[in-house]
Amino acid sequence: MELPRGLRRQKQFMKECKHCGKHFIGMKIAKYCEEHRHRKFGPVKVETTPDRYNTVFQSSNPKTYHDTFSCACCGKGFEVVVIHSVKVYPKYCEEHRTLHRRKMYELSQGVKSGQEV
Numbered sequence: 001m002e003l004p005r006g007l008r009r010q011k012q013f014m015k016e017c018k019h020c021g022k023h024f025i026g027m028k029i030a031k032y033c034e035e036h037r038h039r040k041f042g043p044v045k046v047e048t049t050p051d052r053y054n055t056v057f058q059s060s061n062p063k064t065y066h067d068t069f070s071c072a073c074c075g076k077g078f079e080v081v082v083i084h085s086v087k088v089y090p091k092y093c094e095e096h097r098t099l100h101r102r103k104m105y106e107l108s109q110g111v112k113s114g115q116e117v
């Protein structure tokens with residue numbers, strides 16, 4: 001891993017890992033050795049809970065049909081094939097099915113200061 005640019009060289013101290021007690025050289029604020037630092041400050045988990053992206057809908061129609069759901073992000077309608085045996089459907093239109101796109105959308109809405117819905 002590369003250190004971010006512009007990170008100033010900081011004073012190093014002899015530290016003791018709070019997890020395993022191993023001595024290591026680190027910054028004053030460091031609490032864990034190289035090995036345990038990564039566990040503690042590893043990459044932030046990305047939201048992957050499936051139900052955040054889906055909506056549960058139980059069709060009362062035994063036949064398969066097309067329905068229009070509205071996007072939980074922008075409210076725009078999008079077509080869904082409703083199948084009686086299927087209860088989980090996408091919550092967002094194709095445009096906003098990824099977290100990144102929804103974040104972008106929220107940002108663009110923020111800029112407009114909520115004038116448009």
Ligand SMILES: [Zn+2]
Pocket residue numbers: 017018019020021022032033034035036037
């Ligand atoms: Zn350790």
Ligand SMILES: [Zn+2]
Pocket residue numbers: 071072073074075076092093094095096
């Ligand atoms: Zn949308």
